[in-house]
Amino acid sequence: MRAVRLSVVTAAATVAALTAVTGCAEKSDAKGDGAVQVVAKDDSCEVSKTKIPAGHVELAVENKGSKVTEVYVLFPDDRIVTERENIGPGTKATITAEVKAGSYEIACKPGMKGHGIRQKIEVTGAAAAERSPEMDKAVAEYRTYVQAQADETLPRVKVFTDAVAAGDIEAAKKAYADSRIGWERTEPVAESFGDIDPKVDVRADGLEEGQEWTGWHRLEKALWQDEKLGAEEKALAPVLYKDLVDWQNRVGKAEITSTSMANGAKELLDEVATGKVTGEEERYSHTDLVDFKANVEGAEKSYALLKPVASKNDAALTASLDTQFAALNTLLDTYREDKDSYEFTPYDKVGKADRKELLDAVNALAEPLSRLAAAVTK
Incomplete structure (x- = not known):
């Protein structure tokens, strides 16, 4: 099941565990021309590109907020294309996904609750590979x-x-x-x-x-x-x-x-x-x-x-x-x-x-x- 709100004690322990389980994510700096930079904050979800080519898409996520967050790529009907949960404050993660042409939303969910802060994106063309x-x-x-x-x-x-x-x-x-x-x-x-x-x-x-x-x-x-x-x-x-x-x-x-x-x-x-x-x-x-x-x-x-x-x-x-x-x-x-x-x-x-x-x-x-x-x- 999706992560839920934790007690103060459990949250502290969990953030430590998440830092470990994310592995190399916090060391990842995917800054290639093809990467979409996603900066998640407590009150915003900043996306570097809103139009990207179809195919293999890389999201370089950085959580600059104070809460553990989730980042999703969503279809218009809220089905999930890809996601990464449990991105701790001050950490980074790289998400690689295969995305077809169409309209989508990138959603950041500070505190891993609710509808999330969303940005619309358009994926165009056919996959090159x-x-x-x-x-x-x-x-x-x-x-x-x-x-x-x-x-x-x-x-x-x-x-x-x-x-x-x-x-x-x-x-x-x-x-x-x-x-x-x-x-x-x-x-x-x-x-x-x-x-x-x-x-x-x-x-x-x-x-x-x-x-x-x-x-x-x-x-x-x-x-x-x-x-x-x-x-x-x-x-x-x-x-x-x-x-x-x-x-x-x-x-x-x-x-x-x-x-x-x-x-x-x-x-x-x-x-x-x-x-x-x-x-x-x-x-x-x-x-x-x-x-x-x-x-x-x-x-x-x-x-x-x-x-x-x-x-x-x-x-x-x-x-x-x-x-x-x-x-x-x-x-x-x-x-x-x-x-x-x-x-x-x-x-x-x-x-x-x-x-x-x-x-x-x-x-x-x-x-x-x-x-x-x-x-x-x-």
Whole structure:
């Protein structure tokens, strides 16, 4: 899910984690003629160019504000072309995207909330580079993977929502984490639609003003903290299922490119660093490590499909990614309750030192992963 408001203590810790997980982003100074300079402040979003050629576009982002920010390239209907969340104050990030001709908006979201401060841009002409059969194959296979994850998720969600509707707390608890795996593996694609994620995966402190709290985490709180399923919670069960059917029906139409796959993989690692490692994502059920593993699996799938091209362009990068993915997976597997299951140690049983070890492993992977999009566009 998207990052939310944090407590003062957590925010301080998270900014430190974000600086690490962004890796080389704060050292990046993409100032080539083709780069679009984006300066994000608390009250403005300055864009150096409003007309740019179609194809591979590079945004050189600098956060000169006092708040953690997000930067998006958006279609007119608010679907997401590409994004980078969690850009800390005083840091920089480079975003590489593949953009077709048309009208778009670049949005900065200081504090990672609300509609954002927006600038309209026009992308003109046709992409100059030839289509790559290898990249077309990677995108097609990833599209199949994303659809399969959605298709496989719905029956698991039905088990969960049926248990909630029936008032069966223990059955609902047992089905909860399993119902989220496919979503967590492909979350950047789900988030690209803009309107589904806030309905199904928002936490209480991520709600916009006037927004009704629905979705998984509303029911998670009822099950583990309130330990009751009243009429309101039972009524929310079919709403969650309906919203996820909408996701299933729309996911096959998502805009997917090689760069969105690479950026999405990095986003999944950011999700781990800012939600799972902190224990905030599943704060009632403590099933964070299930989400953690699913995020890593989704990132690794994107990487595996892009690797044939990335390895030709930057063999050292793919060697590093192979090593760091293996190390993180090995570490995560030590928390499995059973080596053949998807059950993990409850996160409230994971100590501070062990959480630091997990974060260090995420950071070690996130740094080279932040360079994957550039590698596939060389």
